[in-house]
Amino acid sequence: MVRVGTLPFRLLCLEYGADLVWTSEIIDKSIIGATRVVDEKSGVISYIKGDKDVFTTHPSEKEKVVFQLGTADPDLALAAAKAVEGDVSGVDLNCGCPKKFSVAGGMGAALMSDPDRLCAILEKLVQGLDIPVTCKIRVFDDVDQTLHLVRRIAATGICALTVHCRTKVMRPSEKAMWHRLKDIVEELPDLPVILNGDIFERSDVQRARDETGATSVMTARGAAANPSIFRAEGKLSAMETAVALTKLAVQTSNVFLNTKYILLQMHPETKSKSFEILNKSRRYKEMCDAMGLSEYYETEGIHLIHERSEPAKTKNKPGRVRLGAVSTANKRKLDEEQDGSSVVQSANLVISEQSAKVETKLDVDQKSILGSETKPPASAEIADIAEAPAAKRLKA
Numbered sequence: 408m409v410r411v412g413t414l415p416f417r418l419l420c421l422e423y424g425a426d427l428v429w430t431s432e433i434i435d436k437s438i439i440g441a442t443r444v445v446d447e448k449s450g451v452i453s454y455i456k457g458d459k460d461v462f463t464t465h466p467s468e469k470e471k472v473v474f475q476l477g478t479a480d481p482d483l484a485l486a487a488a489k490a491v492e493g494d495v496s497g498v499d500l501n502c503g504c505p506k507k508f509s510v511a512g513g514m515g516a517a518l519m520s521d522p523d524r525l526c527a528i529l530e531k532l533v534q535g536l537d538i539p540v541t542c543k544i545r546v547f548d549d550v551d552q553t554l555h556l557v558r559r560i561a562a563t564g565i566c567a568l569t570v571h572c573r574t575k576v577m578r579p580s581e582k583a584m585w586h587r588l589k590d591i592v593e594e595l596p597d598l599p600v601i602l603n604g605d606i607f608e609r610s611d612v613q614r615a616r617d618e619t620g621a622t623s624v625m626t627a628r629g630a631a632a633n634p635s636i637f638r639a640e641g642k643l644s645a646m647e648t649a650v651a652l653t654k655l656a657v658q659t660s661n662v663f664l665n666t667k668y669i670l671l672q673m674h675p676e677t678k679s680k681s682f683e684i685l686n687k688s689r690r691y692k693e694m695c696d697a698m699g700l701s702e703y704y705e706t707e708g709i710h711l712i713h714e715r716s717e718p719a720k721t722k723n724k725p726g727r728v729r730l731g732a733v734s735t736a737n738k739r740k741l742d743e744e745q746d747g748s749s750v751v752q753s754a755n756l757v758i759s760e761q762s763a764k765v766e767t768k769l770d771v772d773q774k775s776i777l778g779s780e781t782k783p784p785a786s787a788e789i790a791d792i793a794e795a796p797a798a799k800r801l802k803a
């Protein structure tokens with residue numbers, strides 16, 4: 408999800424039990440030629456182009472993060488994917504985004520109307536990459552047209568297909584058409600199919616799988632509202648989740664305004680009186696103070712924040728402030744960039760059933776960055792993906 412699913416959000420979802428996290432759509436040309444900068448203290452990896460952090464990641468998510476590409480060209484797609492291949496677990500082609508900036512460039516949902524191009528991109532990626540390739544689509548109104556497309560997509564050799572169970576013109580408020588997935592699953596017996604649309608509770612996961620036969624499910628708004636949706640033990644309170652997110656944001660030097668934005672999306676309570684100080688905060692120190700994290704900020708955060716802000720900051724245009732107080736002009740700029748989707752990466756998330764077959768191990772580094780004991784290894788739909796004959800294996 409653009410704006411919401413930045414690095415700290417993805418790390419938090421993984422900590423709570425998500426098996427895989429997707430970045431937001433990042434446009435091919437925006438990552439090609441970016442400089443990879445590693446912050447030695449935090450381990451955070453930034454792909455910087457011009458004055459923009461195009462993509463930010465950390466080794467602790469490497470085994471679980473799928474890089475989502477916005478592209479309309481096979482060669483550019485491969486060049487972009489190659490640029491990040493060493494830092495991610497898979498590459499996903501976005502064929503579902505209906506937004507104007509995407510379809511106008513022949514990307515996103517436009518690719519569904521140009522299956523030759525769509526499949527040429529996937530084939531190029533499958534042949535050229537050493538990591539798995541996945542694809543995310545919507546459905547057509549017409550069932551046969553949808554089945555024809557998914558057959559062609561499956562034949563490219565991808566290792567999983569995500570289906571957002573809405574058509575291109577459907578609004579998010581309209582009920583996702585889970586019933587449309589059943590045929591697709593039956594049509595593709597060898598390919599893991601991930602259901603997306605209207606997963607808001609853990610209980611929805613099993614219901615979705617029972618009703619459709621989907622291998623696993625992906626949630627966007629459900630996780631944005633409360634990332635602890637992934638916890639087998641149940642959701643946490645707004646304050647608990649906010650504190651955990653803030654700690655990760657500080658550790659990874661996430662852009663302050665982005666952190667605040669995520670927090671304000673998370674729970675209705677964060678807009679209430681009890682979160683007033685948070686709402687008024689204009690920098691990490693104030694935010695941490697508001698959440699009882701003053702000591703944490705002083706000991707853990709302050710050095711990392713200043714260290715990591717340097718590479719991008721030096722390249723920033725005059726007046727742009729990455730951290731702390733941000734002027735209205737800068738805030739507007741940040742908002743525009745983020746709405747354009749290529750600047751701030753975000754995630755869609757896969758929840759698996761508890762009984763999935765293979766266990767994936769969290770990277771040891773994650774212990775340090777998450778600052779807590781690692782949870783038991785997350786079971787994953789990766790098992791099913793690995794079993795598909797045509798699939799390349801996700802690192803597990």
Ligand SMILES: Cc1cc2nc3c(=O)[nH]c(=O)nc-3n(C[C@H](O)[C@H](O)[C@H](O)COP(=O)(O)O)c2cc1C
Pocket residue numbers: 408409410411430431432475501503504543571579583603604605606625626627628629748753755
């Ligand atoms: C704020 C926001 C940002 C999104 N960004 C992306 C994106 O970058 N790539 C993508 O494939 N889908 C994106 N989506 C669509 C979601 O991934 C998902 O397909 C859609 O919201 C339906 O799932 P849900 O019912 O779980 O929210 C975004 C959705 C939202 C609400």
